[in-house]
Amino acid sequence: MDFEFTEEQKIVVASLRSFATEELLPKYAHWDRTGEFPAEIWQKMGAMGLLGLRVPEAYGGQALDCVTAGLAIEEVARGDFNCCYGILNSSFAGDLLGKYAAPEIQAAWLPAMASGDKVVCICLTEPHCGSDAASIRARALRRGDHYVLNGEKSAITLLMAGDAGIVFAKTAPEAGAKGVSAFLVPLDLPGITRLPYADMGAKGIVRGSLFLEDVEIPAGNLIGPENGAFSRVMQTFEYTRGLIGLMCIGAAQVTLEETITYTKDRTAFGQPISKNQGVSFPIAEWFTRLTMARWHCYRTLWLRDQGLPHNSEAAMCKGFIPEICMGTIQDCMVLHGHYGYTQDFPVEQRLRDVAGQLIADGTPQIQKLIIARGLFGRDFV
Ligand SMILES: Cc1cc2nc3c(=O)[nH]c(=O)nc-3n(C[C@H](O)[C@H](O)[C@H](O)COP(=O)(O)OP(=O)(O)OC[C@H]3O[C@@H](n4cnc5c(N)ncnc54)[C@H](O)[C@@H]3O)c2cc1C
Known part of the structure; x- marks a missing residue:
């Protein structure tokens, strides 16, 4: 077992951490208030290679491994959860078109999607x-x-x-x-x-x-x-479900970090509120759950990279991690007091944004069905 990331993966994480903090986070609320599609950011993500992570190199993509794509989506989520859909959709479309479309379709759409010029x-x-x-x-x-x-x-x-x-x-x-x-x-x-x-x-x-x-x-x-499309699309979901787990974790983790700063700063009864175990313990508990969930996602994506089965593992990522992340963000909102309920902090928007991932790509019930089928056999569930 090797829990170390490659040098390339560490560089991806470091460069996306600053992109997320400096360029995505300052405009995160803007797209929510206006309801506009962040076209300028799509172009930027395209130029950075983020929309071609799973597009073959011959068509302008990076053809990176699934673990690196997971690290990338987790980092982007720290800045703007919704920009992760660019990675998610282009990875899904890149996998399907890259493997199964005719060469003319690949040439017409994959480079344009990878560069951010076209949305699929x-x-x-x-x-x-x-x-x-x-x-x-x-x-x-x-x-x-x-x-x-x-x-x-x-x-x-x-x-x-x-x-x-x-x-x-x-x-x-x-x-x-x-x-x-x-x-x-x-x-x-x-x-x-x-x-x-x-x-x-x-x-x-x-x-x-x-x-x-x-x-x-x-x-x-x-x-x-x-x-022949149904089985192919289901296999692609096995990939995106690992990514979705990490994108929710990115949003929850940054909210947790912001909440640690807030609770050290905010005082009540003459001391920082973080001094109360009622404040620090939920943060310690959610941090623990996020850490366990994160390693499960990395392993699921690693299994995919090795060509090993990961159907149940992917269902666990999708079926449980958005709920863990919703729980994290909801507790962080409460720890911000009434400010958490205002639009002065990103916590309320993250709660609304991450909620969509309880449903998209298959609900928790459907993921439990997949896991149970793996355990009992299809005929007994
Ligand atoms: C933010 C977001 C983005 C999305 N993006 C896309 C997209 O890009 N493309 C796309 O095609 N779709 C997309 N979807 C749709 C999404 O995939 C579906 O909403 C989802 O699969 C659930 O289907 P449904 O809404 O029809 O609910 P239904 O299938 O009607 O289910 C309703 C409820 O019944 C439960 N249920 C159903 N069957 C069972 C069962 N056998 N056992 C137990 N419970 C069951 C479900 O879990 C759910 O709680 C998106 C959804 C959201 C919220």
């Missing part, structure tokens, strides 16, 4: 189903050298700023999960409309609903084999 969204969820993703109803019908797409996709991160979507649709509806295909769909095609959401947090990721009405795309925009 992941369009799986529909109004009637999210957890039960195999029940999607969007249809793709082959007509000669084209597919025609119809359907509605909901909850899509970055949709309102998106240039293309990886859209999942049924090509063989009778076959359930084995009838799902994925397509690269430019979002400026005729027949496409989008509607923005009013979310409680994560406002800068401009989520929305996508409507597809007789949208024609070339057959070459199919990603991977026809009817």
Whole structure:
């Protein structure tokens, strides 16, 4: 066992720590108050290579290992939780397009996504189903050298700023999960409309609903084999779930550190409030949980790097760590007294922003189902 990071990984962490503190954190609240997509930061993240972490080098990416991508997302979360969605989405799209798309699609979209010029969204969820993703109803019908797409996709991160979507649709509806295909769909095609959401947090990721009405795309925009998308997308979730754990930990850890400073400074009854065990013990407890959770995420991503199974481990990252981080941030809010409830400190925004990750990419219930299936066998759960 080797718990040491490589020199390259240490450099990534150090340089992103200052980027997060000096450039992201000062504008974190701005995107929340305005609800704008942080386009200028996307360009910067692209220039720094953060949007190409999982894009092949031939297409302008870094092709870095999963552990390094995890370290990167954890550091970015210390500055702006919502900028992590840039890493998350481009890692997801980079993995799927990099492995399974036609070379022309890769050349057209991967370099532009890695540089921050184009935004690619992941369009799986529909109004009637999210957890039960195999029940999607969007249809793709082959007509000669084209597919025609119809359907509605909901909850899509970055949709309102998106240039293309990886859209999942049924090509063989009778076959359930084995009838799902994925397509690269430019979002400026005729027949496409989008509607923005009013979310409680994560406002800068401009989520929305996508409507597809007789949208024609070339057959070459199919990603991977026809009817073969479902297992591929599920394998990609195993990767992003490790990243999500670390992005929540980054936000919780920085909040904990800010709270230590605050409670050493704030006095009550003639002494710093940190002198009360009722104040310092919750911080010690959450720090312990975050430390354990962090190593679990690193190990999950390491397993992926080694090509070893990590289905249950990834589900543990997604199913439990956002809850641990919500608990951390909520206690930190209380330890700030009434100031924690104001917008003078970032703690209330982090609580709203991190809450989205209790649901996105699969709820805690669905992650427990995955873990239980691994323990009992599919037929007994
Ligand atoms: C911030 C955010 C970003 C998102 N980004 C995207 C995106 O980019 N692309 C995309 O496609 N989707 C995205 N989503 C959607 C997300 O993946 C779904 O919301 C999620 O999978 C849950 O699906 P649902 O909302 O339809 O809830 P449902 O599936 O209707 O579930 C409702 C409740 O029932 C529970 N439940 C369902 N089935 C079971 C069961 N068998 N056992 C126990 N409990 C069960 C669930 O856990 C949940 O609590 C995003 C969501 C959020 C909040």
